[in-house]
Amino acid sequence: MARTIQLDSVNKEYQSTGTAHVAVDDLSLTIPEGSFTTLVGPSGCGKTTTLRMIAGLETPTSGRISFGDEEVTDQSPQDRNCAMVFQSIALYPHMTVSENIGYGLRVQGVPKDERTRRIKEAAETLQITEQLEKMPSELSGGQQQRVALGSAFVQDPDVLLLDEPMSDLDAKLKAELRVEVQRLHQELDATVVYVTHDQTEAMTMSDHIILLNNGRLEQFAPPGELFDRPVSEYVARFIGTPSTNLLTATVAERDGEYVLAGEGYTIPASADHFATRVGDSVTVGIRPQYLSSESGEHQLTVIAEVVEQLGTEFVVHGRTPDGDNIDVVSPTLGDVGQGDELTIGFDVDDVFVFDSDGQTICYGDELTTDPIHQSP
Template structure:
């Protein structure tokens, strides 16, 4: 039975030779039962520590972890009915693939005939039937990963934890296994938590994404929310490739409403949010995908540095006149060459506004509403 996972003020500190380091800082959230949740963030943000605490391999310094109604904070990993796939894959090198997959069932006392049936079923699903009698060292990296997934699959866990399982695979295998993992999730009755540093994996695979920043929750939401409604500049810049463009601006008095004034653009802003911010410096965020050479209400001139081709799209890496680094992703910018000047525009509806601490003041929809309400436009 899949179980929701609830973390309440979970904190993990490490103490080494007098110095103490906070790996996870008062994390509270509830992962819905049966969901596919990805924990993502840069190295050292505490995502693996969080996963290991859910598995029971680490004990929180404070706070509690519940699987459903059951408090598992101090329950041994053996007794949590969780399964885990490790970054190092961790297949038992001296056992055949069949024995590897069946090991969890064997220690649980499942009779051999039943074990074999379960292994055969898992092998069928994961297309590793031919490999069952081989030793792990004889398998390719992708096959080894399938075996690790298989051993998690046969245990029918309530909670399936995956710790960067694909970080050592090449791009093609990654894409293949991404599909495999999602298929497995559909077949299993388990809450899945997947740790990765690769935000593409996080965005493509999961129902919910938990983005961490130095052990703290940055945002926990469905992938589209992280993309379209980031709660901070950190989230906006971490999620999405290339990274969100950030343009410095100032809030100024413009007519009867405050205006966000940048080097090359002016965006009318709603009074309720910006009236007491007059004179503050803010940052306008705009995703490279929302900059286009012909459209948009607001314009930025970009000096092209490098153009990359990504299939049908092109990525322009450039600099605005005030020296801000700006990326543009579009199908129509392929003709641009280095040192060309490109005028690109964006709609206020696609922009984010962050205060000087990086917190989101508002998203584009609020700016659009402000503009239509403004009589001067």
């Protein structure tokens, strides 16, 4: 039965040559019951350490971990009804696929008839029924990963933990297994926590995303919220491909009104957010997908440097005249060449504004109460 997972002020420190290294720093959050939640972030940010603490393979230096109403901080992994699939595909080479899938059930003392039934169900779900009598060495990488998933799935866990299970697979197999894992989640009565460094996996598979930065929680929200309402410049740049464009601007007051003045553009701004920031440098973030060569309230000049074709869309990598890197995603820019000067438009509702510390000041729909924005 799926359960909520709650972390209360969880810390994990490691000692190395007399120096404390903080892997997870004061992490507090509640993962909803039955959800598919992804831990994402760059290497070394604390993703796998957090997962291992949930599994019971690591003990927090301080803080509490609970499944539902039950505290499990000091419980052994065997007592948590928690299954885990590791990055390395750990199959017993001398056992058949069927024996590998059912090994955990055999250790638990589940009767043979029940084991056979559950192994068959898992194999059908993962589309490996024809592989049950084969040895792991006879399988492809994708089939081996399905067997590893089956060995976890067949245990009917309350919590299923997946530690970068697709990192060693090619792009085609990753795409196939993303679908398989989501189907698996739909059939399981379990809370799934998935670790990846790939933000595309996180965005496409998850109900919620936990984005970590140097062991600390940066944002915990549904994928759409991280994309449209990032709480920091770090979130805006990490989530989304290509990354969010960042343009420098200065807060100014002109004739009693506040504006964000950048190279070639001026955006009206509200007194509520900017009256005390006149003269400050801020950063304006705009996602490449929200820039257009055909429309927009405000315009930028972009000098094209590289053009990539991605199916029906083109990605133009360029620079503004003052040297800011800028990317534009559009289906209409296929004829752009290196050195071409483009006029690119954007709407104020689509921007983010960050302070000098990289924290979000406001989003585009909060910049001004004036329903009509006109460039000076």
